[in-house]
Amino acid sequence: MKLNYGFSVSKLSTKVLRKSKGAKTRKGDTLLVWYEGSLEDGTVFDGNYDFNSFTSALPPYFQNDQGFLVQPRQPFEFKLGAKTVIEGWDKGLTGRRLGEVIQLQIPSKLAYGESGAGSIPPGADLTFKVEVLALLQDKQDAVAKFPSLANIGINTRKLGLTDGDLTGLSEVIIGMNTSDRIIGSNGRDLIAGLSGNDRLFGAGGGDLLIGGKGKNRYIYTDVSDSFDSDGERDQIVDFGKKDRINLRPLLDKGDLSFIDAATFSGSAGEVRFKKEMLEVDLDGDKSADLAVLLPGTSALKASHLIL
Numbered sequence: 001m002k003l004n005y006g007f008s009v010s011k012l013s014t015k016v017l018r019k020s021k022g023a024k025t026r027k028g029d030t031l032l033v034w035y036e037g038s039l040e041d042g043t044v045f046d047g048n049y050d051f052n053s054f055t056s057a058l059p060p061y062f063q064n065d066q067g068f069l070v071q072p073r074q075p076f077e078f079k080l081g082a083k084t085v086i087e088g089w090d091k092g093l094t095g096r097r098l099g100e101v102i103q104l105q106i107p108s109k110l111a112y113g114e115s116g117a118g119s120i121p122p123g124a125d126l127t128f129k130v131e132v133l134a135l136l137q138d139k140q141d142a143v144a145k146f147p148s149l150a151n152i153g154i155n156t157r158k159l160g161l162t163d164g165d166l167t168g169l170s171e172v173i174i175g176m177n178t179s180d181r182i183i184g185s186n187g188r189d190l191i192a193g194l195s196g197n198d199r200l201f202g203a204g205g206g207d208l209l210i211g212g213k214g215k216n217r218y219i220y221t222d223v224s225d226s227f228d229s230d231g232e233r234d235q236i237v238d239f240g241k242k243d244r245i246n247l248r249p250l251l252d253k254g255d256l257s258f259i260d261a262a263t264f265s266g267s268a269g270e271v272r273f274k275k276e277m278l279e280v281d282l283d284g285d286k287s288a289d290l291a292v293l294l295p296g297t298s299a300l301k302a303s304h305l306i307l
Contacts, residue, residue, distance in 0.1 A: 009125035012110055014092055015103040017051075017129065018176040018194065022098030022151040027081035028138030031093065034075055034131040045119045048076055051101070051129045051176075053183075064148070064156070064163060069172045069190065075133050086111050088126070096132050099147030101176050104128040154192055154210060159237050160295060165208060166190065179214065188231075201225075206232045215242040217306075220290060221249035223282065228291035235293045239304075245292070246306040247271065247280065254282065256307040264288075271307065273300035 025031060036047030078084050080094060088106030096102055106126045108114070116122040136144045149156055152174065156166070170187025179196035186204040193200055197214040204224050211218075218236055220226060226234040236245070247256055254269045261274040268284035276295055279288035294300070 009105050009107040011107060012088055012092055013105040015105075016100060017103055017178060018099070018101035018131075018152060018174075020097045020099030020132075020147060020151045022100070022132075022147040023135065023145050025080060025094060025096045025098075025132060025135055026137070027090075027094055029080045030077060030136040030138070031080055031132060032075045032077050032134040033093075034133060036129045038127050039120070040125055040127075049131070051131075064166050069166055069169050079138075089128070089130075092128075093130060093132070097151075098132050098135060098145060099151045101129060101131045104130060149192075153194065159210065161208075161237065165235075169208075170205065175212070202234050204232075207234045209234055209236045210238060211236070211240060211243055213240075215244070216240065217244050217246050218292075219246045219249065220292075223250075223280075223290045226290050226292050228279065228288040233291050233293050235295060236297075237295060239294050239297045244304055244306050245278065248306050250280065250282065250290070251307075256280070258302040258305055258307065271305065 034049035038044045081090050088110035092104040108123045108125050111126045112120050114122045134146050169190050171185050171189040173182050173191045175193045177195045181199040182191050184191050184202040188205040189207045191200050192210040193212040195213045199217045200209050201219040256269045258271045264270050264281045264286040266284050266286050270281045272279050278292045280290040282289045
């Protein structure tokens with residue numbers, strides 16, 4: 001029996017969730033993709049990636065001059081236009097760009113039709129989110145192509161990042177052109193929001209955090225998120241006037257107060273900013289327990305903090 005949720009998809013449509021200037025896909029290219037497929041009621045029926053939680057490794061196929069930022073994992077591979085996937089994929093993913101995340105609305109006639117397949121009922125219109133990770137052109141001696149951070153608008157030179165900053169990463173987690181909530185691992189991660197109002201939580205490991213053009217929030221819940229020691233401090237790059245650092249979850253360890261650039265007095269819960277470093281003395285021993293580096297930020301106001 002065909003399911004009806006009060007609407008239907010009459011033609012194939014695409015929506016770009018993350019823009020990119022990477023190479024374009026063509027018929028005959030072999031593509032590597034992350035994907036997630038859902039029914040009209042939002043039920044996910046298949047996929048190798050969760051685009052909502054960002055809980056598994058995000059696009060590890062980004063490169064710099066030294067090679068991959070993080071060792072790649074296995075995505076789904078297929079040849080575009082070879083009819084090895086549904087017609088909606090062959091049509092909808094032609095002419096896309098490396099590094100893009102695309103949402104495809106596919107009518108049943110371009111999916112599994114009136115017969116359905118597995119958990120997909122007959123006549124079901126489908127929605128897919130797909131990230132184009134890599135492509136190999138259909139020609140002799142072709143070299144696989146991968147996206148760069150520059151393709152999606154992250155200019156590492158302008159941000160003052162070096163190859164050293166981009167080595168030794170556990171995860172590379174890149175958001176979309178939406179308001180994302182991104183949670184890192186306990187290793188050293190690169191976490192980047194783009195144009196939405198993003199919530200970035202690096203967890204442990206001395207993360208590299210890059211906010212986008214929106215009103216970003218950087219969240220800290222424990223001193224282990226950014227210890228005051230070399231290799232453990234987070235870096236928040238390109239901190240904007242509308243951005244905020246949320247330290248309120250630390251309140252279970254006592255009240256917090258901002259003292260600007262003053263020396264710690266020995267009162268527990270003091271927060272200061274001096275020489276591009278945000279420091280928090282939670283126990284009142286006149287030394288920082290949590291510290292976050294904000295390179296290029298010369299001054300920080302109390303209004304930039306959520307205490």
